[in-house]
Amino acid sequence: MATWAFINDEFIREERACIHFRDLALQRGYGVFDFFRLEGQTPVFLNLHLKRLFYSAREMHLPLEKTEVELKAIISELIARNNLPNSGIRITLTGGYSADGYQVTIPNLVITQQPFQSPGKEQFQKGIKLVTYEHQRQLPHVKTIDYLIGIWLQPYIKERGADDVLYHQQNILTECPRSNFFIVTNENRIVTPAQHILKGITRNILMEIAREKFEVEERNIRLEEVLLAKEAFITSTTKNILPVVAVNESVIGIGSAGMITELLLKLLQAHHQKRTSVS
Amino acid sequence: MATWAFINDEFIREERACIHFRDLALQRGYGVFDFFRLEGQTPVFLNLHLKRLFYSAREMHLPLEKTEVELKAIISELIARNNLPNSGIRITLTGGYSADGYQVTIPNLVITQQPFQSPGKEQFQKGIKLVTYEHQRQLPHVKTIDYLIGIWLQPYIKERGADDVLYHQQNILTECPRSNFFIVTNENRIVTPAQHILKGITRNILMEIAREKFEVEERNIRLEEVLLAKEAFITSTTKNILPVVAVNESVIGIGSAGMITELLLKLLQAHHQKRTSVS
Numbered sequence: 001m002a003t004w005a006f007i008n009d010e011f012i013r014e015e016r017a018c019i020h021f022r023d024l025a026l027q028r029g030y031g032v033f034d035f036f037r038l039e040g041q042t043p044v045f046l047n048l049h050l051k052r053l054f055y056s057a058r059e060m061h062l063p064l065e066k067t068e069v070e071l072k073a074i075i076s077e078l079i080a081r082n083n084l085p086n087s088g089i090r091i092t093l094t095g096g097y098s099a100d101g102y103q104v105t106i107p108n109l110v111i112t113q114q115p116f117q118s119p120g121k122e123q124f125q126k127g128i129k130l131v132t133y134e135h136q137r138q139l140p141h142v143k144t145i146d147y148l149i150g151i152w153l154q155p156y157i158k159e160r161g162a163d164d165v166l167y168h169q170q171n172i173l174t175e176c177p178r179s180n181f182f183i184v185t186n187e188n189r190i191v192t193p194a195q196h197i198l199k200g201i202t203r204n205i206l207m208e209i210a211r212e213k214f215e216v217e218e219r220n221i222r223l224e225e226v227l228l229a230k231e232a233f234i235t236s237t238t239k240n241i242l243p244v245v246a247v248n249e250s251v252i253g254i255g256s257a258g259m260i261t262e263l264l265l266k267l268l269q270a271h272h273q274k275r276t277s278v279s
Numbered sequence: 280m281a282t283w284a285f286i287n288d289e290f291i292r293e294e295r296a297c298i299h300f301r302d303l304a305l306q307r308g309y310g311v312f313d314f315f316r317l318e319g320q321t322p323v324f325l326n327l328h329l330k331r332l333f334y335s336a337r338e339m340h341l342p343l344e345k346t347e348v349e350l351k352a353i354i355s356e357l358i359a360r361n362n363l364p365n366s367g368i369r370i371t372l373t374g375g376y377s378a379d380g381y382q383v384t385i386p387n388l389v390i391t392q393q394p395f396q397s398p399g400k401e402q403f404q405k406g407i408k409l410v411t412y413e414h415q416r417q418l419p420h421v422k423t424i425d426y427l428i429g430i431w432l433q434p435y436i437k438e439r440g441a442d443d444v445l446y447h448q449q450n451i452l453t454e455c456p457r458s459n460f461f462i463v464t465n466e467n468r469i470v471t472p473a474q475h476i477l478k479g480i481t482r483n484i485l486m487e488i489a490r491e492k493f494e495v496e497e498r499n500i501r502l503e504e505v506l507l508a509k510e511a512f513i514t515s516t517t518k519n520i521l522p523v524v525a526v527n528e529s530v531i532g533i534g535s536a537g538m539i540t541e542l543l544l545k546l547l548q549a550h551h552q553k554r555t556s557v558s
Contacts, residue, residue, distance in 0.1 A: 005300070015299075017299060017300040018297035018298060018299050018300065019297060019298060019300060019305060020294075020296060020297050021284070021296040021297065021298060021371075021389055021391060023305075024430065025304065025305045025308070026298060026302075026304045026305055026310075026371070026373070026389075026424070027312075027371075027424065028424055028425075028426035028427075028429075028430055029304070029308030029309075029310070029423070029424045029425045029426060029427055030308075030426065030427060030430050030431075031305075031308070033306075060431060061431070061433070061434055092300075092305070092306075094305070095430065101393075102426070102429075102430065102457075103430075103433065104430065104433065110300055110305075112300060114380075138417065138427050138428055139427065139428075139431065144308070144427060145305070145306065145307055145308045146307075146308045146425060146427050147307035147308060147309065147381070148307075148308055148309060148417050148418065148423060148425050149417055149418075150307075150381075151303065151307055151309050151374065151381065151382075151383065152309075152339060152340070152418065154340070154382065154383065155340055178381075
């Protein structure tokens with residue numbers, strides 16, 4: 001566990017990282033966040049995550065009073081104080097303490113660090129099973145704290161022996177609650193939804209890397225197409241790439257990690273290493 | 280301000296009513312609540328609010344470990360300690376402290392009391408203006424803490440000189456973020472949406488009272504019908520009844536509190552007084 005957290009203007013002991021009940025995140029589920037990994041003690045894609053945080057804050061009318069430089073200094077100090085390698089850092093910006101319990105005021109800024117392990121080889125080989133559910137996330141392009149439906153569906157997911165849910169609207173797939181979805185077609189095209197989703201940082205980087213070897217398409221994917229796909233996988237900051245081996249009751253491809261998914265993971269890892277050694 | 284609040288198993292000073300950052304309400308916007316008024320020191324419709332709280336908790340898979348009797352005892356003690364007449368009490372049940380930041384654990388129960396004033400005669404006479412917005416609330420039948428869109432729309436509402444937003448789906452009206460919507464037709468029928476809404480406690484009581492004098496219909500209302508209506512109003516625990524005098528740029532009826540809306544307010548107040556004097 002981390003020892004230190006940061007709230008607003010001070011470092012405090014993690015066990016005392018509390019927010020008063022009047023905050024709009026607690027009262028009304030109103031806030032944004034971002035989360036990035038450390039490789040060793042080095043943040044991965046920090047600039048991209050901070051850029052997205054500022055974008056999310058602006059879209060949600062939440063003034064973020066710190067500059068990017070100030071946030072980086074706080075993050076550096078937090079990393080040094082906690083000395084917690086291979087962990088993740090979450091930056092949350094809430095609606096703030098509201099007198100009437102509804103109007104946004106001065107946001108609370110909370111930065112916390114937690115131990116974190118990316119999925120290992122075994123989990124990659126096993127892959128994950130998804131179940132579909134018709135739902136469109138609210139403000140999908142913004143990284144808000146709204147995971148109401150994703151968490152509410154946990155019993156639904158477990159009853160079906162699945163690992164997570166894949167949202168769709170009238171059979172057009174969008175995303176999982178915390179990751180982006182891809183398929184590999186029988187023509188070896190890499191395809192991922194274009195609309196009504198959060199365009200994840202790992203998703204965007206993966207598309208860039210994949211384009212060097214494959215045709216990559218951003219477009220609508222219907223459920224029927226997934227069931228005929230050669231491979232499928234998800235991407236996220238925490239999971240990197242994980243093969244999707246079944247959707248609902250249908251096995252995808254060979255029912256375990258596909259060759260192209262494996263290749264893409266290797267390319268992504270090589271890309272990470274190159275960046276980490278540079279920074 | 281209230282002096283005391285209650286968290287989980289103890290009364291604490293209100294200024295110390297804090298929740299640790301790991302709670303799923305803060306991390307993922309996951310929780311339910313209810314809110315009731317006091318007339319003097321007497322809770323209004325307490326049984327109905329508690330019934331709804333238990334229903335919300337069950338629907339959201341949140342174990343509420345207290346019984347109704349236990350909750351009533353806590354509420355009585357809170358009222359006695361704070362001695363804050365004409366106030367409101369909010370009971371919140373969160374997703375609890377979650378090790379992985381996603382799975383529901385043991386909820387945190389937070390009970391707080393705050394000063395509260397129902398709208399006065401002047402505000403009633405003036406009425407309110409609504410703007411419409413296409414949106415369907417998530418899990419509308421459950422009183423969750425999700426007010427993401429309602430709060431996010433605040434600048435949109437203010438720019439249009441309105442007081443609140445009225446949601447619709449393809450021109451079929453549903454509700455406001457914190458209140459139910461009614462119209463009075465030119466044939467003096469009281470009509471309110473039936474589907475995809477939170478069926479508020481004041482809404483249900485008003486329908487019961489109105490049925491003694493009017494025909495009451497629960498059915499779809501299209502925006503076009505509102506613009507032709509004789510009167511329109513909203514109901515909620517905090518607002519009781521408030522006339523809606525304009526929707527978007529269109530004046531409704533005479534553009535101020537209508538006669539039937541006034542009559543319904545009087546009937547509702549009489550109903551409140553009868554109940555309060557009994558209890």
